[in-house]
Amino acid sequence: MLEAVFKDQGAFVLVAAGAVSAAALLAYLEARKHTRRPWSYAGLAAALTAEVGVTLLLPSAGGESRRCVVVRDLGEPFATEQGLLNLAMFLVVGFLGVLAVRRVVPVFLGASSLSVVTELCQGLLPWIGRSCDSSDVQMNVLGAALGALAGAASVRAFRGGLRPLTSALRPTLLAFGSGILVCGVVGSCWITPVAVDPTSLxxxxxxxxxxxxxxxxxxxxxxxxxxxxxxxxxxxxxxxxxxxxxxxxxxxxxxxxxxxxxxxxxxxxxxxxxxxxxxxxxxxxxxxxxxxxxxxxxxxxxxxxxxxxxxxxxxxxxxxxxxxxxxxxxxxxxxxxxxxxxxxxxxxxxxxxxxxxxHVKDTPTTFPPRRVSEKRALAAAAAYYPGAVSGAVELLAVRRDGAWRAQWFVPVASAPVTAAGAPVTGDVVPVYVDAETGQVDDRPTPPHGLPTVLPPTAEESVETVELPDS
Structure with a gap:
């Protein structure tokens, strides 16, 4: 997945690497004046800079702004590469944060706030080109919690000094609560939540x-x-x-x-x-x-x-x-x-x-009554999706809700045009019309077959081929 994310992003990778290195160097030089843990602060600065760069500045193909996807299945992100990468990224933030400031609660709540603000920005700012997603927040917060606990355990293991859990607790909770309240108000005013079933790979x-x-x-x-x-x-x-x-x-x-x-x-x-x-x-x-x-x-x-x-x-x-x-x-x-x-x-x-x-093992032998002719099926398909019929119209056996039905398969080609008005090759949309009811059935179906018409490419050179006589 990392290869796919950073493919053709060489310039961004170079700039991001420079920014991360600069942030780490500045944090190290400043922390060396006030603490004996400059390397921890340098690592934390590098991790935070990388998080901001990857989530808010990395060029993306685009996402739908003013909407936030709420995934119903809380277990989905645990089985996706993106979910595990989000967890790992904030685990590093939480771990280095505790090593640097030696406080567990402020680091955890701070990292959680960073995740919420990141998703809010992705949903509000269209030029970021990313989508707001509840599963990202879920995995980020979990990663921050695990990282903070791992950081605390590491400090204890090396007999380091860890601040009490109640240290700076009141101002931390006040700042966290205020920030989340502001994010909630902004989100409720300008972002529409959309509940979806699992969609990620x-x-x-x-x-x-x-x-x-x-x-x-x-x-x-x-x-x-x-x-x-x-x-x-x-x-x-x-x-x-x-x-x-x-x-x-x-x-x-x-x-x-x-x-x-x-x-x-x-x-x-x-x-x-x-x-x-x-x-x-x-x-x-x-x-x-x-x-x-x-x-x-x-x-x-x-x-x-x-x-x-x-x-x-x-x-x-x-x-x-x-x-x-x-x-x-x-x-x-x-x-x-x-x-x-x-x-x-x-x-x-x-x-x-x-x-x-x-390979269908429960091959059907009978079907419901077929009352719709091919002509009526073509009319229903044209009303559903206007366009030219591109290919053979066939009466197929289609499984619907566990039962086999006879449905007309009508391949309809869209007809997009270029800016100059010249027609170009369009997509072929399969339209299924039930042979008993005459209604268009838009539920998912297995592919009907391999295409025999391929869109031409500018670089493709055509060589003459001997075709059969018949």
């Missing part, structure tokens, strides 16, 4: 890491090494998703019992060399039939369940298959596209560049 546990390992091994053997596994909480009743960072790509595992696995190697890896999973004995395909043969060879070895009772299609990705072909296996149940599916994108080198596999 959390660290994966042992069982989750094992599930990720099994999924990656099933798809790629020992060719891909897992770098990291995180858990993205599901929303609106959806299942959690495992985000799997691979050495040369990324993967996801989601759905009940991990029934949906996807992987993508389209982002160039940091190290040189071709990306994607090599299929044994496969050469670079020249047409859709070649890609179909390569993908079938891969599927027979890795996902044999996808080939039973399904029909395969091979579709070029891009106008002239610049990015290869997507080979898709689909089945049909009672006139509805079955949920079990496999999509494999074969690139121009004959490698697996992307993958989407969904």
């Amino acid at each position: 959390r660290l994966a546990g042992g069982a989750e890491r094992e599930a990720a390992r099994q999924a990656v091994t099933a798809a790629f053997g020992d060719h891909e090494r897992i770098v990291n596994v995180q858990v993205m909480p599901g929303w609106d009743g959806g299942a959690d998703t495992l985000l799997i960072a691979l050495e040369t790509g990324s993967a996801e595992l989601s759905g009940p019992d991990g029934e949906v696995f996807s992987a993508d190697f389209s982002t160039p890896p940091e190290q040189p060399g071709p990306a994607g999973f090599p299929v044994a004995g496969a050469a670079g395909p020249r047409n859709a039939d070649d890609a179909l043969r390569t993908a079938t060879s891969y599927a027979e070895e890795r996902f044999p369940w996808a080939l039973s009772g399904t029909i395969a299609t091979s579709t070029p990705v891009g106008a002239r298959a610049e990015s290869g072909w997507v080979v898709a296996w689909r089945g049909n149940t009672d006139g509805v596209v079955a949920p079990t599916r496999l999509d494999v994108r074969i690139d121009r080198e004959g490698r697996v560049a992307a993958l989407l596999a969904r």
